[in-house]
Amino acid sequence: MATFDLELVSPERLLLSRPVEMAVIPAYEGEMGVLPNHAPMIVALRGGVIRVTEGGQETEQLFIMGGFAEITPTRVTVLADEVTPVATLSRAAAAQRVTEAEAALAAAADETPEVRDRASDRLMAARAMQEAAQAA
Known part of the structure; x- marks a missing residue:
């Protein structure tokens, strides 16, 4: 191929x-x-x-x-x-990243749209990491 x-x-x-x-x-x-x-x-x-x-x-x-x-x-x-x-993703580390990203997004509530978008992107990536770690 x-x-x-x-x-x-x-x-x-x-x-x-x-x-x-x-x-x-x-x-x-x-x-x-x-x-x-x-x-x-x-x-x-x-x-x-x-x-x-x-x-x-x-x-x-x-x-x-x-x-x-x-x-x-x-x-x-x-x-x-x-x-x-x-295969090396840690469920605990991924869960910690989600918690930190959620806090960062909440803290960005009064920030510019760009800052909120970056915080939202980090949260989505952390959640994807958590899903991948659970599936591994």
């Missing part, structure tokens, strides 16, 4: 760089499957799980807290704010 190069980059380092058959990424508009020869685009990512398919099987699940993806017909580069393998 045809492949494309998938690169996953966090602020600290390059985490993944190899040919894959398919990647499902958590775009803001919804889950987005990427195959070789995909139309070029740049998409914003929300907190969620990237699923990687190689050899006809899902080989990896990586949780990201958000970021951007640049898609070309031969390459997908994901610039992620934070990356954690789903």
Whole structure:
């Protein structure tokens, strides 16, 4: 089967760089499957799980807290704010993040719309992390 190069980059380092058959990424508009020869685009990512398919099987699940993806017909580069393998997610840590994000959103009630939106995005990402941790 045809492949494309998938690169996953966090602020600290390059985490993944190899040919894959398919990647499902958590775009803001919804889950987005990427195959070789995909139309070029740049998409914003929300907190969620990237699923990687190689050899006809899902080989990896990586949780990201958000970021951007640049898609070309031969390459997908994901610039992620934070990356954690789903298998290593902690339910307790995810629950703590949800609690902190809820408090931050409540504290942002009188702030500008941009500040409230960022706080809301963090809460949605924390809730997605909690769901992924429970499913792992």
